[in-house]
Amino acid sequence: xxxxxxxxxxxxxxxxxxxxxxxxxxxxxxxxxxxxxxxxxxxxxxxxxxxxxxxxxxxxxxxxxxxxxxxxxxxxxxxxxxxxxxxxxxxxxxxxxxxxxxxxxxxxxxxxxxxxxxxxxxxxxxxxxxxxxxxxxxxxxxxxxxxxxxxxxxxxxxxxxxxxxxxxxxxxxxxxxxxxxxxxxxxxxxxxxxxxxxxxxxxxxxxxxxxxxxxxxxxxxxxxxxxxxxxxxxxxxxxxxxxxxxxxxxxxxxxxxxxxxxxxxxxxxxxxxxxxxxxxxxxxxxxxxxxx
Amino acid sequence: xxxxxxxxxxxxxxxxxxxxxxxxxxxxxxxxxxxxxxxxxxxxxxxxxxxxxxxxxxxxxxxxxxxxxxxxxxxxxxxxxxxxxxxxxxxxxxxxxxxxxxxxxxxxxxxxxxxxxxxxxxxxxxxxxxxxxxxxxxxxxxxxxxxxxxxxxxxxxxxxxxxxxxxxxxxxxxxxxxxxxxxxxxxxxxxxxxxxxxxxxxxxxxxxxxxxxxxxxxxxxxxxxxxxxxxxxxxx
Ligand SMILES: Nc1ncnc2c1ncn2[C@@H]1O[C@H](COP(=O)(O)OP(=O)(O)O)[C@@H](O)[C@H]1O
Ligand SMILES: [Mg+2]
Numbered sequence: 348x349x350x351x352x353x354x355x356x357x358x359x360x361x362x363x364x365x366x367x368x369x370x371x372x373x374x375x376x377x378x379x380x381x382x383x384x385x386x387x388x389x390x391x392x393x394x395x396x397x398x399x400x401x402x403x404x405x406x407x408x409x410x411x412x413x414x415x416x417x418x419x420x421x422x423x424x425x426x427x428x429x430x431x432x433x434x435x436x437x438x439x440x441x442x443x444x445x446x447x448x449x450x451x452x453x454x455x456x457x458x459x460x461x462x463x464x465x466x467x468x469x470x471x472x473x474x475x476x477x478x479x480x481x482x483x484x485x486x487x488x489x490x491x492x493x494x495x496x497x498x499x500x501x502x503x504x505x506x507x508x509x510x511x512x513x514x515x516x517x518x519x520x521x522x523x524x525x526x527x528x529x530x531x532x533x534x535x536x537x538x539x540x541x542x543x544x545x546x547x548x549x550x551x552x553x554x555x556x557x558x559x560x561x562x563x564x565x566x567x568x569x570x571x572x573x574x575x576x577x578x579x580x581x582x583x584x585x586x587x588x589x590x591x592x593x594x595x596x597x598x599x600x601x602x603x604x605x606x607x608x609x610x611x612x613x614x615x616x617x618x619x620x621x622x623x624x625x626x627x628x629x630x631x632x633x634x635x636x637x638x639x
Numbered sequence: 640x641x642x643x644x645x646x647x648x649x650x651x652x653x654x655x656x657x658x659x660x661x662x663x664x665x666x667x668x669x670x671x672x673x674x675x676x677x678x679x680x681x682x683x684x685x686x687x688x689x690x691x692x693x694x695x696x697x698x699x700x701x702x703x704x705x706x707x708x709x710x711x712x713x714x715x716x717x718x719x720x721x722x723x724x725x726x727x728x729x730x731x732x733x734x735x736x737x738x739x740x741x742x743x744x745x746x747x748x749x750x751x752x753x754x755x756x757x758x759x760x761x762x763x764x765x766x767x768x769x770x771x772x773x774x775x776x777x778x779x780x781x782x783x784x785x786x787x788x789x790x791x792x793x794x795x796x797x798x799x800x801x802x803x804x805x806x807x808x809x810x811x812x813x814x815x816x817x818x819x820x821x822x823x824x825x826x827x828x829x830x831x832x833x834x835x836x837x838x839x840x841x842x843x844x845x846x847x848x849x850x851x852x853x854x855x856x857x858x859x860x861x862x863x864x865x866x867x868x869x870x871x872x873x874x875x
Binding site for chain 2: 510513514516517520521523524525526527528529530531582583632
């Protein structure tokens, strides 16, 4: 069996998911200028929501994505209105602190509700895999990959083809310019917060069928989406996708050849390199944030 | 009939007062110019009219409606448009996308207005697919004006039309503006450092100094006045 090829396929499959998982974080960061440290916990919230629906309503995690999306959208708007809108009027540093507090709050609330045990969502097709040439492909991973790409592409279409989507980009590019064409930035901020959070919750459904999870896994996921955003750059979807695939390649290859414990270290090292040589990330938008 | 009437307009940034008791009006169909030394508050006044800077005191009427309490985006709907200092284009979007964003409040007539803007600025049509950030200075100014036109303004305000542009480009832009004023009946309020240009294309003008209106009148009279020629046009 060709190990290199197997690792390559594994990286691609994981990279698709990473891209989708991070795109909401990058959107919130890019448009609202909020580095939301609770984002990873949002993903975990989505995973528990989908576990709950699976257990008590018999709803498959894939089929409950719309529920997670809608719940996340409302949750994101609520948190923006009640918490971040106020915090954004203070120092930028406050937003960071508050989002960290929110992360602690969510993970502890989940711990009270569900205990710290590792949970998993055991879908019937969970263990299936097939051979493609010499490469083993897990059906679940392939399914998550395809759905991730589809959802990311849908977001791309939304941002580039609809009035609201374009307004989100306009506000990110130049807030005063957006106000001058008649866009209400506060409304766009709410929609963006809702959309970004909806993506985090939805990616939780996919995360939950890929692997087991506990209430405290959010922190590591936040580190990952942060890495992806730095690696790829901000300002457009393609950046998050590039960053997502890059992180997946780094993780899969370094844990195979150097050991599991090395993967975050290698990713951080690459991040530092990117920051030094390409401060806008691999695919950061050329004009993004220039006219703020 | 007055399109814009500013009374006792006072504002600033933080605690610093920048403009005080500005009295200024624009009649229907008029081109009005504002000039004065750097830092005299001309841009601040236009931003106050557009709603980017809140008033500390005074009132703004647009037609018969009081607009100074409305947010910027509501003023755009009513027909206030500003091509601002620094242009504030969406540099990472194409020329055409910028124009479409300009039509945010007038979505049902995008096609007609786009044709109109391309009619006045054929260069924009040629460059419709290019990123706004990759345009020349003159083209960016055209785009800034075109974007403002897409909202079907009743009052078009332009901050520093000529800044950083070659004289030939400025001349052609000025001609297009007078055509737009005549053909579309759009009133204009122009901030312009190039005083001879400002006085040539405007009906009336205001002189700002240290945040106050220190002189005003018909442009054809101001241009003959010695004090204006000496102080602002470098002529004897
Ligand atoms: N955003 C701002 N914050 C603080 N001060 C400002 C800001 N914009 C302009 N100013 C100050 O206000 C004064 C007037 O500026 P401005 O209205 O741009 O003048 P002008 O357009 O006539 O050159 C200047 O002293 C400038 O430094
Ligand atoms: Mg100015």
